[in-house]
Amino acid sequence: xxxxxxxxxxxxxxxxxxxxxxxxxxxxxxxxxxxxxxxxxxxxxxxxxxxxxxxxxxxxxxxxxxxxxxxxxxxxxxxxxxxxxxxxxxxxxxxxxxxxxxxxxxxxxxxxxxxxxxxxxxxxxxxxxxxxxxxxxxxxxxxxxxxxxxxxxxxxxxxxxxxxxxxxxxxxxxxxxxxxxxxxxxxxxxxxxxxxxxxxxxxxxxxxxxxxxxxxxxxxxxxxxxxxxxxxxxxxxxxxxxxxxxxxxxxxxxxxxxxxxxxxxxxxxxxxxxxxxxxxxxxxxxxxxxxxxxxxxxxxxxxxxxxxxxxxxxxxxxxxxxxxxxxxxxxxxxxxxxxxxxxxxxxxxxxxxxxxxxxxxxxxxxxxxxxxxxxxxxxxxxxxxxxxxxxxxxxxxxxxxxxxxxxxxxxxxxxxxxxxxxxxxxxxxxxxxxxxxxxxxxxxxxxxxxxxxxxxxxxxxxxxxxxxxxx
Amino acid sequence: xxxxxxxxxxxxxxxxxxxxxxxxxxxxxxxxxxxxxxxxxxxxxxxxxxxxxxxxxxxxxxxxxxxxxxxxxxxxxxxxxxxxxxxxxxxxxxxxxxxxxxxxxxxxxxxxxxxxxxxxxxxxxxxxxxxxxxxxxxxxxxxxxxxxxxxxxxxxxxxxxxxxxxxxxxxxxxxxxxxxxxxxxxxxxxxxxxxxxxxxxxxxxxxxxxxxxxxxxxxxxxxxxxxxxxxxxxxxxxxxxxxxxxxxxxxxxxxxxxxxxxxxxxxxxxxxxxxxxxxxxxxxxxxxxxxxxxxxxxxxxxxxxxxxxxxxxxxxxxxxxxxxxxxxxxxxxxxxxxxxxxxxxxxxxxxxxxxxxxxxxxxxxxxxxxxxxxxxxxxxxxxxxxxxxxxxxxxxxxxxxxxxxxxxxxxxxxxxxxxxxxxxxxxxxxxxxxxxxxxxxxxxxxxxxxxxxxxxxxxxxxxxxxxxxxx
Numbered sequence: 001x002x003x004x005x006x007x008x009x010x011x012x013x014x015x016x017x018x019x020x021x022x023x024x025x026x027x028x029x030x031x032x033x034x035x036x037x038x039x040x041x042x043x044x045x046x047x048x049x050x051x052x053x054x055x056x057x058x059x060x061x062x063x064x065x066x067x068x069x070x071x072x073x074x075x076x077x078x079x080x081x082x083x084x085x086x087x088x089x090x091x092x093x094x095x096x097x098x099x100x101x102x103x104x105x106x107x108x109x110x111x112x113x114x115x116x117x118x119x120x121x122x123x124x125x126x127x128x129x130x131x132x133x134x135x136x137x138x139x140x141x142x143x144x145x146x147x148x149x150x151x152x153x154x155x156x157x158x159x160x161x162x163x164x165x166x167x168x169x170x171x172x173x174x175x176x177x178x179x180x181x182x183x184x185x186x187x188x189x190x191x192x193x194x195x196x197x198x199x200x201x202x203x204x205x206x207x208x209x210x211x212x213x214x215x216x217x218x219x220x221x222x223x224x225x226x227x228x229x230x231x232x233x234x235x236x237x238x239x240x241x242x243x244x245x246x247x248x249x250x251x252x253x254x255x256x257x258x259x260x261x262x263x264x265x266x267x268x269x270x271x272x273x274x275x276x277x278x279x280x281x282x283x284x285x286x287x288x289x290x291x292x293x294x295x296x297x298x299x300x301x302x303x304x305x306x307x308x309x310x311x312x313x314x315x316x317x318x319x320x321x322x323x324x325x326x327x328x329x330x331x332x333x334x335x336x337x338x339x340x341x342x343x344x345x346x347x348x349x350x351x352x353x354x355x356x357x358x359x360x361x362x363x364x365x366x367x368x369x370x371x372x373x374x375x376x377x378x379x380x381x382x383x384x385x386x387x388x389x390x391x392x393x394x395x396x397x398x399x400x401x402x403x404x405x406x407x408x409x410x411x412x413x414x415x416x417x418x419x420x421x422x423x424x425x426x427x428x429x430x431x432x433x434x435x436x437x438x439x440x441x442x443x444x445x446x447x448x449x450x451x452x453x454x455x456x457x458x459x460x461x462x463x464x465x466x467x468x469x470x471x
Numbered sequence: 472x473x474x475x476x477x478x479x480x481x482x483x484x485x486x487x488x489x490x491x492x493x494x495x496x497x498x499x500x501x502x503x504x505x506x507x508x509x510x511x512x513x514x515x516x517x518x519x520x521x522x523x524x525x526x527x528x529x530x531x532x533x534x535x536x537x538x539x540x541x542x543x544x545x546x547x548x549x550x551x552x553x554x555x556x557x558x559x560x561x562x563x564x565x566x567x568x569x570x571x572x573x574x575x576x577x578x579x580x581x582x583x584x585x586x587x588x589x590x591x592x593x594x595x596x597x598x599x600x601x602x603x604x605x606x607x608x609x610x611x612x613x614x615x616x617x618x619x620x621x622x623x624x625x626x627x628x629x630x631x632x633x634x635x636x637x638x639x640x641x642x643x644x645x646x647x648x649x650x651x652x653x654x655x656x657x658x659x660x661x662x663x664x665x666x667x668x669x670x671x672x673x674x675x676x677x678x679x680x681x682x683x684x685x686x687x688x689x690x691x692x693x694x695x696x697x698x699x700x701x702x703x704x705x706x707x708x709x710x711x712x713x714x715x716x717x718x719x720x721x722x723x724x725x726x727x728x729x730x731x732x733x734x735x736x737x738x739x740x741x742x743x744x745x746x747x748x749x750x751x752x753x754x755x756x757x758x759x760x761x762x763x764x765x766x767x768x769x770x771x772x773x774x775x776x777x778x779x780x781x782x783x784x785x786x787x788x789x790x791x792x793x794x795x796x797x798x799x800x801x802x803x804x805x806x807x808x809x810x811x812x813x814x815x816x817x818x819x820x821x822x823x824x825x826x827x828x829x830x831x832x833x834x835x836x837x838x839x840x841x842x843x844x845x846x847x848x849x850x851x852x853x854x855x856x857x858x859x860x861x862x863x864x865x866x867x868x869x870x871x872x873x874x875x876x877x878x879x880x881x882x883x884x885x886x887x888x889x890x891x892x893x894x895x896x897x898x899x900x901x902x903x904x905x906x907x908x909x910x911x912x913x914x915x916x917x918x919x920x921x922x923x924x925x926x927x928x929x930x931x932x933x934x935x936x937x938x939x940x941x942x
Contacts, residue, residue, distance in 0.1 A: 019704070459814065
């Protein structure tokens with residue numbers, strides 16, 4: 001097919017894959033969903049089957065996300081099991097649970113056997129315990145063993161990310177034997193295969209051979225003479241964030257995973273790491289915004305539950321701020337104009353706090369900010385706060401004089417604004433660094449809590465200075 | 472080496488690569504930096520050379536980030552050119568510019584020739600125009616042509632991401648000829664080679680062959696009979712965010728890029744996409760926090776310049792809020808206690824606004840929120856706001872009664888809080904969606920601007936209701 005943008009109107013011939021226009025993926029997924037709905041309504045099963053089967057599994061699962069569970073099930077029932085397995089591995093958990101109610105255990109077990117072991121384990125891991133046990137029992141022993149092993153690892157570790165589909169040959173093998181090992185893998189499982197690993201007598205990785213090397217050497221060559229020695233590897237219990245940093249630092253496509261004894265037990269592929277990075281970025285973004293909900297979550301109750309801790313925490317903090325204001329009631333009553341600038345002083349403190357803390361947190365996550373260069377970093381933040389603080393203080397002084405004509409308030413406001421911005425910058429920089437050093441997640445020090453602390457401190461500084469300076 | 476945690480103390484034997492402990496990468500990079508500094512001070516050049524050369528290029532460049540430019544240059548001068556090229560491709564622009572002043576044009580050109588074409592182009596693209604021209608002129612014609620071509624594409628498109636290192640064979644070739652094409656590639660450039668592409672008479676991709684398939688077939692097989700037809704591909708001018716979504720959807724390792732005529736002109740690797748995702752996540756995170764600075768930026772002036780637009784914009788908004796308060800001066804003066812709860816009502820409106828807008832923005836970025844399912848999404852947000860709003864309103868009513876004993880303020884506060892939370896949720900949901908539909912970046916509607924709008928609306932609702940209900 002030479003036209004790269006056929007759209008859902010063009011009917012693919014049997015066996016030909018439909019290429020979507022990469023610049024309008026979402027629009028086309030939605031168009032396919034509408035087409036599926038129409039074809040289901042008209043009971044055009046054959047055309048539906050052909051159209052759906054011609055999509056890549058990724059495009060198909062994205063399109064199905066627009067359909068209800070029943071319609072999704074009706075589409076999937078028309079498709080070959082290997083494609084259904086690929087699709088199930090991609091669509092979200094809510095749809096999967098509902099779909100499972102439409103299939104019997106035996107059919108689900110067959111589907112799971114078709115999946116790569118890491119996706120099969122993720123899938124089974126999300127089911128109810130009873131259901132998972134039944135499905136595992138119905139699987140072929142070889143696949144069951146792989147999945148059961150992977151289920152023993154924490155989901156957010158190297159063990160939870162890895163797959164069992166790798167090839168290992170002994171050190172005394174020849175390329176011929178390595179090729180035979182590749183040939184023994186089922187054709188479907190060869191897709192992500194770019195390296196053969198060489199293991200020593202204990203099963204520990206001694207080397208790796210890129211397939212390109214195997215292709216260019218005589219097959220009688222001993223693998224020992226051409227392998228890249230001591231391949232990079234990670235331990236099975238390594239946290240997934242560390243796995244991602246490791247893969248990024250070394251630009252790896254396939255990363256071997258070893259157990260406590262150093263034995264090769266699985267491999268992690270680059271696309272798994274892409275998912276981890278996205279997950280971690282979403283988590284940090286959510287913490288900055290003050291929520292820990294799942295992005296696809298549909299239940300308002302669960303969303304509210306994910307957001308309330310931040311809201312209630314912030315509310316408790318603002319009650320403390322209220323006490324400060326109550327304490328300065330006399331000053332406020334005498335000079336009501338002071339309260340007019342409360343929103344501004346709180347906003348500048350809050351925003352400065354968020355800016356500094358977020359840059360530290362994101363910098364720590366991406367490796368741009370190092371705990372070993374804190375001094376340099378604090379100086380930079382102090383310098384920045386002096387610059388922004390001076391400019392903003394001058395702005396509010398002018399505004400207070402022009403809009404209010406009250407010199408006393410203008411003086412208090414200017415001094416307080418500078419103090420608030422400097423203190424917010426210092427708090428926003430040091431708290432995440434201290435949390436990081438203490439082994440906690442610095443991302444919890446962003447968002448509502450930093451805003452709340454800075455609100456409290458801003459009001460304290462502002463009204464404290466006012467009580468001292470006015471009258 | 473069987474011990475996976477040798478640390479900088481263990482001296483690697485010649486030719487052996489040092490494996491770092493993946494759970495403490497940053498700590499070890501820092502230890503190596505300190506070791507390099509000590510060895511430089513003691514002029515232990517041979518040990519320095521051996522230690523540095525034994526690190527992987529990724530680990531070495533991370534370690535060198537802790538050194539000054541002069542020390543970095545002194546380390547690099549001891550190393551072979553291919554390793555220096557790998558390191559230069561990884562370290563940040565600030566260090567590179569300084570390093571370049573220590574080398575002559577000819578030496579730089581030689582180094583750039585060693586880099587993969589995409590990294591070479593990124594490197595040259597960041598230099599001053601004059602310097603770039605001189606360096607290009609000093610390069611070998613073949614490498615110069617590749618780099619010059621890549622420089623013509625926008626950096627944030629598929630063309631800006633792709634590399635020229637790919638293999639294409641005609642449709643009438645045999646595997647034997649494909650293997651010869653692989654053999655013709657320099658050994659260093661074979662690393663990321665996992666597919667051979669098959670092109671038709673016009674140079675358009677007709678298929679791709681994974682190396683694993685080539686390995687298992689007789690070499691006399693025509694490529695036409697075993698290739699995967701119509702490989703997924705993107706256009707050279709596709710935006711890098713769309714490239715990332717495409718690669719993620721299809722779990723690709725190597726993505727072919729075609730020009731306007733559909734001809735194969737380059738390939739994008741999964742590790743390039745990892746960098747794009749990180750860059751985009753950092754950008755969105757910065758917008759949520761109200762800053763557009765580069766994470767590694769060292770100059771307070773440039774950092775302040777990146778943060779001030781948000782601070783000044785928010786300040787302008789808070790001046791409008793001030794006018795609202797001034798307008799209600801009479802009410803405030805009569806019932807000063809009203810102001811005690813201003814921070815709380817602003818914080819709840821601001822936090823709710825940030826929570827809802829951030830989830831929309833991140834959801835749009837990752838594909839979890841679709842512009843085609845807005846209705847469902849709005850209902851969810853409304854439901855959530857009703858739940859959180861009710862709970863928080865009850866909390867503040869109780870707080871106002873207990874802490875203040877003022878029934879009038881408590882009633883105003885409770886009604887206003889519910890209204891503020893509902894309106895903040897609606898604003899936080901609709902504004903990013905409207906921006907997205909208008910083709911703008913929804914991420915600008917997060918952070919300080921959403922907070923400022925919600926501050927304004929919260930104060931307006933709260934004091935407006937107070938003026939109506941009290942007296």
